[in-house]
Amino acid sequence: MKRSLIRASAHKFRSFTLIATALAVTLCLATTATAGVVVIGEMARDYQLRPGQTSESTIELENRDDSPRTVRIFQTDFRYLANGESFFPAPGSMERSNADWLTFSPKILTIPPLQKSLVRYLLRVPNDRSKTGTFWSMMMIQEIHEPAPAKNGRQEGIATPPPPASRHGVQIVTQLEETGKIGIEFTSATIESRNSKRILTLDIENRGSKVARPEMWLEVYTGSGQTAGRFLADKGTILPGCGVRREIDITALSKGSYSSLFIADCGRNVYGLEIKLVLEGEADGRPLRVLRN
Numbered sequence: 001m002k003r004s005l006i007r008a009s010a011h012k013f014r015s016f017t018l019i020a021t022a023l024a025v026t027l028c029l030a031t032t033a034t035a036g037v038v039v040i041g042e043m044a045r046d047y048q049l050r051p052g053q054t055s056e057s058t059i060e061l062e063n064r065d066d067s068p069r070t071v072r073i074f075q076t077d078f079r080y081l082a083n084g085e086s087f088f089p090a091p092g093s094m095e096r097s098n099a100d101w102l103t104f105s106p107k108i109l110t111i112p113p114l115q116k117s118l119v120r121y122l123l124r125v126p127n128d129r130s131k132t133g134t135f136w137s138m139m140m141i142q143e144i145h146e147p148a149p150a151k152n153g154r155q156e157g158i159a160t161p162p163p164p165a166s167r168h169g170v171q172i173v174t175q176l177e178e179t180g181k182i183g184i185e186f187t188s189a190t191i192e193s194r195n196s197k198r199i200l201t202l203d204i205e206n207r208g209s210k211v212a213r214p215e216m217w218l219e220v221y222t223g224s225g226q227t228a229g230r231f232l233a234d235k236g237t238i239l240p241g242c243g244v245r246r247e248i249d250i251t252a253l254s255k256g257s258y259s260s261l262f263i264a265d266c267g268r269n270v271y272g273l274e275i276k277l278v279l280e281g282e283a284d285g286r287p288l289r290v291l292r293n
Helices: none
Strands: 014-020 037-040 044-049 054-063 069-076 102-105 108-111 116-124 133-144 167-176 184-194 197-206 215-221 227-233 243-249 256-265 270-279 289-292
Touching: 037 133, 037 167, 044 054, 054 108, 054 133, 102 133, 108 116, 116 133, 116 167, 184 256, 184 270, 197 270, 227 243
Parallel strands: 014 270, 044 167
Antiparallel strands: 014 289, 037 054, 054 116, 069 108, 069 133, 102 116, 133 167, 184 197, 197 243, 215 227, 215 256, 256 270
16 A cells, blocks of 8 residues: 555554445435525635634625515524534534624615625634634524415415525634644444445544544555555535545445555645455345444
8 A cells, every 4th residue: 555645744544344245226305496595605704813803794695586585694503413414503502613703783684676785794803812723603594484464365363384484504614823733533434335336435523623624535456556546535624523424436446355545635634544445246235244443
């Protein structure tokens, strides 16, 4: 295995053996979007600031409907896990929340049909040198619907259901200069089969205090050390205490045994997970076995 891929600053490695024997089929569901209020611009805003510094900006909202829309703007904290779960606890309840650093206006906003409006906010970092790393929270934009008036002929007391309300979250991330440390951990590695494809799935967490935005890929080698393929994974943003799941299609690999190295390159720090892949047999409907060294 080519160790030159890992720089001197790399952290510890873990090792997995994965045995894949089956192919299966899963279904995908699609969703559709509706007209209403949308956020114009980035849904994640990053700020590099020092203690005591401030930054002022706006969130631009557009009403794409042909009638006025009213929205409520409020704050939450935010945390997400590799399994897809997301949590929105009360603002300021998480250890790394910056909700208390934000002030914004207005709290309620009515946007005319096919028009745009602004929400202004001020981010003020406390003058506290003991704080290090990355802090974040969410500004939520939630549509408010007034009950529709009863139409003639309808039975009194029966409410007309409101149209679906849109809700958007704008993530405000504050990195305190060059402070904090990234702490990537690989918590799970499995092979599953989906739509006649073999998929390598990895769960990755950031147990440090600084946001990580790694480039990620899988290097695969034959038993003789020859390169069998390089498979790219989506780049991700992993906030402290959060996790992401990355899926890599390795169907192109023939049956056999391979050594491989999954790389999460965070710039100054590179993390690796050694994985032994044992690809056996054809589709037979049996569940996959995953063995850890």
